[in-house]
Amino acid sequence: MKQLQEKIASEGRVLSEDVLKVDSFLNHQIDPKLMQAIGEEFSRRFEHDGITKILTIESSGIAPAVMAGLIMGVPVVFARKRASLTLTEGLISADVKSFTKQTVNTISVSGDYVTSDDTLLIIDDFLANGQAALGLLDIAGRAGASVAGVGIVIEKGFQQGGKLLREQGVRVESLAIIDSLADGKATFREEAETR
Amino acid sequence: MKQLQEKIASEGRVLSEDVLKVDSFLNHQIDPKLMQAIGEEFSRRFEHDGITKILTIESSGIAPAVMAGLIMGVPVVFARKRASLTLTEGLISADVKSFTKQTVNTISVSGDYVTSDDTLLIIDDFLANGQAALGLLDIAGRAGASVAGVGIVIEKGFQQGGKLLREQGVRVESLAIIDSLADGKATFREEAETR
Numbered sequence: 001m002k003q004l005q006e007k008i009a010s011e012g013r014v015l016s017e018d019v020l021k022v023d024s025f026l027n028h029q030i031d032p033k034l035m036q037a038i039g040e041e042f043s044r045r046f047e048h049d050g051i052t053k054i055l056t057i058e059s060s061g062i063a064p065a066v067m068a069g070l071i072m073g074v075p076v077v078f079a080r081k082r083a084s085l086t087l088t089e090g091l092i093s094a095d096v097k098s099f100t101k102q103t104v105n106t107i108s109v110s111g112d113y114v115t116s117d118d119t120l121l122i123i124d125d126f127l128a129n130g131q132a133a134l135g136l137l138d139i140a141g142r143a144g145a146s147v148a149g150v151g152i153v154i155e156k157g158f159q160q161g162g163k164l165l166r167e168q169g170v171r172v173e174s175l176a177i178i179d180s181l182a183d184g185k186a187t188f189r190e191e192a193e194t195r
Numbered sequence: 196m197k198q199l200q201e202k203i204a205s206e207g208r209v210l211s212e213d214v215l216k217v218d219s220f221l222n223h224q225i226d227p228k229l230m231q232a233i234g235e236e237f238s239r240r241f242e243h244d245g246i247t248k249i250l251t252i253e254s255s256g257i258a259p260a261v262m263a264g265l266i267m268g269v270p271v272v273f274a275r276k277r278a279s280l281t282l283t284e285g286l287i288s289a290d291v292k293s294f295t296k297q298t299v300n301t302i303s304v305s306g307d308y309v310t311s312d313d314t315l316l317i318i319d320d321f322l323a324n325g326q327a328a329l330g331l332l333d334i335a336g337r338a339g340a341s342v343a344g345v346g347i348v349i350e351k352g353f354q355q356g357g358k359l360l361r362e363q364g365v366r367v368e369s370l371a372i373i374d375s376l377a378d379g380k381a382t383f384r385e386e387a388e389t390r
Contacts (some may be wrong), residue, residue: 023307023308024308025270028275028305028307029270029271029305030264031270032262032264032270033265034266036265059253059257059273062257063257063258063261063271066227066230066257066261066262070227070228074223074227078254080254094201110218110223110224112218113218113224131383150278
């Protein structure tokens with residue numbers, strides 16, 4: 001997605017060969033118009049897949065997921081990383097390893113909102129090691145829901161998540177794939193190869 | 196806002212005289228079309244206030260804030276409740292007491308994205324004791340930003356937050372104000388009195 005690549009090139013800050021900071025439009029400050037364009041692109045890519053619901057994870061997945069949900073006309077459910085006072089019964093949970101923080105977090109959704117009647121589109125802001133996406137796929141499986149695919153805003157193509165998911169037969173649609181952050185600069189995979 | 200009141204009346208679950216669960220459209224599952232209508236209403240109420248940016252807090256504030264940002268044509272910044280690996284320099288922080296959980300959390304925004312040039316609209320999903328809104332106002336003050344007002348999706352009118360903010364001269368625009376959750380049912384304040 002050209003508009004997204006240009007935004008990453010102009011505003012993204014490469015902090016190391018592993019870390020890209022996109023806090024000016026995606027992870028902390030949010031550019032709503034770009035989120036709308038991202039939602040339109042996800043909608044275009046999954047328009048024939050009978051999606052009934054979008055599943056994402058708090059917090060940075062919510063903005064692109066809600067825009068996609070608006071355009072596709074389906075509700076959005078976001079998995080929670082912490083227990084909520086008013087959300088305790090009928091939880092479906094999965095463990096998510098964080099390689100950067102060396103921790104394991106439990107993520108949860110209510111079984112009221114993800115069921116065996118659903119065909120899910122899983123959306124997240126980043127795909128790196130794939131642990132968050134695997135956790136959401138785990139939750140979908142436990143709920144008996146179908147998953148049409150995983151929509152990612154930015155995939156770090158030099159980490160293993162994309163390969164891991166695609167090898168499992170999961171359809172992954174990444175709107176930008178970064179093959180390298182070497183020399184302080186993001187190098188993108190060609191658009192034709194981003195599927 | 197009539198559409199919101201109807202949604203609360205039909206889907207909200209009153210768990211006690213203090214707790215209203217709106218997980219089917221706002222706090223866990225999100226109804227994107229309702230969020231769009233909420234964004235339009237915030238936009239209408241603040242259209243003459245020179246808003247340059249919307250400030251909210253993860254996670255449930257993000258969806259209504261991003262829709263308002265899209266319609267108003269301004270960026271959205273969400274305060275973080277936890278430290279982020281890639282977000283450490285130039286933080287502006289405030290403490291937020293949680294009465295329900297008896298804890299104090301630090302919330303933070305980057306000083307890159309909230310500055311003395313900004314006129315902010317603060318948006319949040321709920322207003323109860325007002326601690327989150329006070330934390331966001333504290334951050335705005337530390338950044339030297341102006342605040343045009345606070346936009347709330349659901350105000351619990353029987354708790355003290357709204358009174359506290361209004362007594363400090365803060366303009367609070369709540370799209371639905373609940374005066375009571377007695378008898379297992381939400382009783383709304385009349386529309387004309389919700390400002």
